[in-house]
Amino acid sequence: MSRIRKPEVHVRGQQPPGGVERARLRASAAAFTSLVALAATGLVAGPAVGAPSAGPCALPRTAAHHSLGLDTWNGAYPQPVRSLDAVMVFLSFPDSTPLTAPADLAADHFPSTSDFFRRASYGRFALHTDMQPEWTVMPKDSTDYAIRRDWDAAKRTAYLRDAVAAADKKVDFSRYDIVYLVADPDAPGVDSDATKVVNLEHPVTADGKDIKRVVTVFERHPPDRNVLAHETGHVFDLPDLYHRPMDGKGDWDTHVGDWDVMGSQFGLAPEPFGWHKWKLGWLEPGQVVCVQGPGSRLFSLEPLAAAPVAGGTLGNRLAVVRTGPGTALAIEARGATGNDRDTCKEGVLIYRVRNEAASGEGPIEVVDAHPRTEACWDRSVYPPLADAPLGVGETLTVPDDGTRVEVADRTPAGAWTVKVTVPPPSL
Template sequence: MSRLPERAHREQWRYHPLRAVAAAASVFGAVVAWTLVMGPAVAAPGGGGCVPVRTRAHHSEGASSWNRAYPRPRGDLDAVMVFLSFPDSPPKLTTRAVEADHFPATSRFFARASYGRFRLHAHAAHRWLRMPGTSYSYGIRRDWADADRARYLRDAVAVADKAVDFAKYQVVYLVADPDAPGVDSDATKVVNLARPIRADGVSLRRLVTVFEHHPPDRNVLAHETGHAFDLPDLYYRPPAGSTADWDTHVGDWDLMGSQFGLAPDPFAWHKWRLGWLGKGQVRCVRHTGAAHWYELSPSDAGAAAPRGTARLLVVPTGGDSALAIEVRGGAGNDARACRRGVLLYEVRADVGSGDGPIDVLDGHPGTGACANTSVYPPLADAPLGVGESFSYDGQDGSTVRVTVAGRAADGSWTVKVTDDQA
């Protein structure tokens, strides 16, 4: 089995709470994302007890409300790219070459994923802005020291403020010269600030720090931007010395698990949370003990879908959990998907980022697929095909059986859901 290098799986550490550092506390406070104050709730579609309630878990998958500390990616949203150089390393690349590493690819990813409902506009300040310290002086590395990171952010914002009006943008990318000798590409991350930075009359609550090589990892900025919209890491980071795999939770499905996955399109659950699925595209399957029949259109297909079909089925299985059912059809962002079919996964609102808030259910346990290209072959063939069934035992003691009854010429799939409440 071929495996990707470890740096392909580096996101969980980015959100671990960091120790407060006295030297930086007066400027930034502790970098502890879960201390962000949640604003007034914005009701998610559906609600009514069908979905897990948002909890205090970091990047909670609860869909009962929207955390207003994060911008919601609907309609047009403006982002700015600021390019940072260092006195010990004159840049070899132009800022336009570095911008092209990430855009328009990142904007196109979100346009496809959102069915055109979200348009990310990247604006680049096209000149290298020199940081006051050398690239080595900031100690940039995977597990970055708090004081060094705080100093880097302080200097970067101060330098950028001379060239950028932060009040115009909802997302800020601080892009370091990829050829600077002290830059570690594993330090690419989103930094959430419990105590926001004030600049141009606005509070900067989070910053995307980019240290990618040229060319960068595929989909890396789409993954990081997902964090800026309150999406969690879906992979598992094994403890030191462990031989466990990083991708056991979701495999190739959803780039918040692995940006290298063969099917990186966001889960329909995330599309729902982000506001990309409209009325009628999400159906709640309530416990009645009877069989329910549904027509599902692939969640990774374009905006057009056969009339009367849904893109996501939600079966509540407890106050903090649900079973999600969708179809992945191998279109759009999933053009390289290993298998197509009906994908099932468990959602836990009480489990935080990096600890497994979503688990894909393996429709074909004991087998795998695409061993040479999948990030986790055992889950590459997880979707159910026509005539196949899967039984799931929920957190509330219920048993849900999902059967794929058919597939129509228009691309829709017929799914039968039977539940028995214990």
């Protein structure tokens, strides 16, 4: 969903047990780095998404909505490991004359959305979108549909069926994997906070194809940054990572802050988490380090958003520690490049993953490596997590887990040298 919010200043409380230790690692960075090649032989690579056997660090998919289990792919959703075709339809209403041309509204979202996914997928996924050149007129006034964030189901269904029926005269829906319905932003009944993906219990059939979900766009012109990348993520079975306060008040971004577009389309570091990339099929076994304990492992991590080097080589992009039947700890490097070029802080980011937590219920929670401080208060959606990553020479013992993450070095090429120590199981 789209959300209209502004960054706020937050004051942190006391540091919990297991915070950052600022002392440099005892071993020198050079010696530590030289051990990586030897230590890596003891690491177990994680599985590719959709593989019959996902390996020991992958969580199984559950019945939770947009479950982050990734041992199998949910066939109800298109997997973005190939080119997908989308159509963008522009809807006007009898009670309003549009003030903006369809081409200008299309330019609000493309090519930026396609570029976002091209970078995030390392070029493995291409989103091709056909833009309808003219307005499609709806049969009813905009106010008749009672459009709003928590939309009446009957009104919403009527809107979708009317939209598809009206557009079917010009659009061959059988050609497309994704449908974007863009409403005239200046129509009186259009609520810009209502943008969302609608999953249809009873599909709409057009041109012999069952349309099971539709991206309904009600954005202003210009729209929220990265809003269509967020909504398209839902089309690929990715969950909302924000926390929605029950009373509508309070902060939405306490779970992941700026990290990942599924948390906030306004975030400074919107690159999808490595776990999401693993689920979507953008990371292969060779890019996922499975750390099995107890004991210590040494490895290097390339910045998650960095483009492949010559020849398409990615290197390690994600490390995973399995912490329970349905939980894991994920570790990745975030750098100021690609979709993360505006990030507040570079470093090694740690987060918890839960496969039984549904969309919007905290399936991912970032571990704050600097709980006493905040950063980028004038730009961040949640300053307390803007400085969450570990820097060189820092150590974090994860609270309530005991896993120890140490960052020893960063190479001139930008890779981070990391040591993870998994404690023995408690008796």
